[in-house]
């Protein structure tokens with residue numbers, strides 16, 4: 001098979017350099033024809049992935065984290081390219097797409113095996129579509145706007161520390177000043193207003209590297225999970241937070257999850273401030289945004 005292999009040398013803060021070559025070796029050893037796609041930045045890589053898919057490949061294999069999944073999804077969800085299955089070798093920091101799919105982390109040969117076996121049993125997954133007045137994009141795992149998006153925003157502005165520690169520190173910093181946010185939602189056509197710490201629309205099970213916000217979500221169930229955390233004290237948030245890694249936050253009175261197909265999210269902040277949103281860990285931009293389910297939008301080899 002002819003396989004386009006898109007590599008992010010900066011995934012996991014550069015610690016996964018060399019993963020691309022390893023994947024190519026393993027694919028060649030299995031008798032396939034991999035084509036390496038590697039560029040100096042995300043935009044250039046997007047263009048080169050689009051071109052490769054337009055010219056025709058049997059599959060697109062992303063080597064990186066959730067940002068790379070996001071790139072692949074946004075190229076493949078376009079009607080301008082031929083339908084092409086996608087695979088994933090998870091070598092990122094958070095790897096929430098891989099976690100949602102139960103892919104092996106930190107084991108490149110096992111992940112390549114899963115990809116090749118997936119060709120025999122393709123999996124069709126839903127995507128979320130995020131739209132504003134001016135643009136639209138797709139997500140595979142999650143969209144969020146609230147506490148966690150603010151944490152991402154902080155962490156992305158720092159050069160140090162690297163890895164998981166950067167996010168942990170950003171959580172502590174954000175916690176010091178964070179106030180509940182007033183949101184206006186339209187959920188499956190019904191308007192509501194509420195205060196919350198965080199709102200996420202999830203297709204997968206986790207965000208932020210294994211925080212299992214919606215542990216029962218499935219990528220292919222024809223639904224999105226609307227996750228809302230109601231206002232609470234800092235102390236209570238600190239007590240509740242560790243539970244999200246095991247999914248034990250479910251059932252706590254401040255946590256609600258609803259199965260939905262469309263949500264419009266708008267936030268009211270003091271002054272002229274706007275609330276930034278993130279999709280698959282990548283910055284999307286300020287609210288308001290409309291999120292719609294796109295059922296069975298992508299085929300995966302996983």
Ligand SMILES: Nc1ncnc2c1ncn2[C@@H]1O[C@H](COP(=O)(O)OP(=O)(O)OP(=O)(O)O)[C@@H](O)[C@H]1O
Nearest residue numbers: 010011012040041064065066067068092093094095
């Ligand atoms: N040469 C490059 N090719 C692709 N992406 C790049 C490149 N250099 C920097 N990046 C940045 O890497 C980010 C995506 O990284 P990726 O998701 O693959 O790894 P990660 O961030 O370590 O993992 P995760 O998203 O799972 O936490 C994008 O925000 C992108 O801008």
